[in-house]
Amino acid sequence: MNVRNYLAALHLTALAPEHLEACLNLDQASLGGLWNRAQWQSELAEQRRPGVGLWQGQQLLALASGWLVVDELHITVVAVDPEQRRRGLGQQVLKALLLEAGQQGALHATLEVSPANTAAVALYRRLGFRDAGVRRGYYRNGEDALIQWLRLSDMNDA
Numbered sequence: 001m002n003v004r005n006y007l008a009a010l011h012l013t014a015l016a017p018e019h020l021e022a023c024l025n026l027d028q029a030s031l032g033g034l035w036n037r038a039q040w041q042s043e044l045a046e047q048r049r050p051g052v053g054l055w056q057g058q059q060l061l062a063l064a065s066g067w068l069v070v071d072e073l074h075i076t077v078v079a080v081d082p083e084q085r086r087r088g089l090g091q092q093v094l095k096a097l098l099l100e101a102g103q104q105g106a107l108h109a110t111l112e113v114s115p116a117n118t119a120a121v122a123l124y125r126r127l128g129f130r131d132a133g134v135r136r137g138y139y140r141n142g143e144d145a146l147i148q149w150l151r152l153s154d155m156n157d158a
Helices: 003-008 017-031 037-045 089-103 118-127
Strands: 010-014 051-056 059-069 072-080 108-113 130-135 145-151
Touching: 010 089, 017 037, 017 051, 017 059, 017 072, 051 089, 059 089, 072 089, 089 118, 108 118, 118 145
Parallel strands: 072 108
Antiparallel strands: 010 051, 051 059, 059 072, 108 145, 130 145
């Protein structure tokens, strides 16, 4: 399958409670099980927690999710199937999430990212995110996190 046909076969949807198993499976494969079942159930059930999934048939290839707090989207997770990385899928779901959040009134977006995750840092920079600080010892392993911010009106068309 060529790239054009591959991309044409993909479809974006809003994540919903019926996507629980697919989210759990992708989380495990991509992030090593960042969230447990109860956390995913909450994420998928709350109206102020928008999420977007990119599917090929019944397989969830990528997702992005966040929390809306007043006029800010706090991006909580971006995950791409390890076998599907470096194809622009993370960018697709993240842009879709940012657009959805903007339609729901968000003016800004923020996230935390490991400085060692160079692919994620590069993705966020392409979309216009900028460093705003560091959270010391943020991750379970004691690693720091970069705090990144984006004013949605400044989003790059990457």
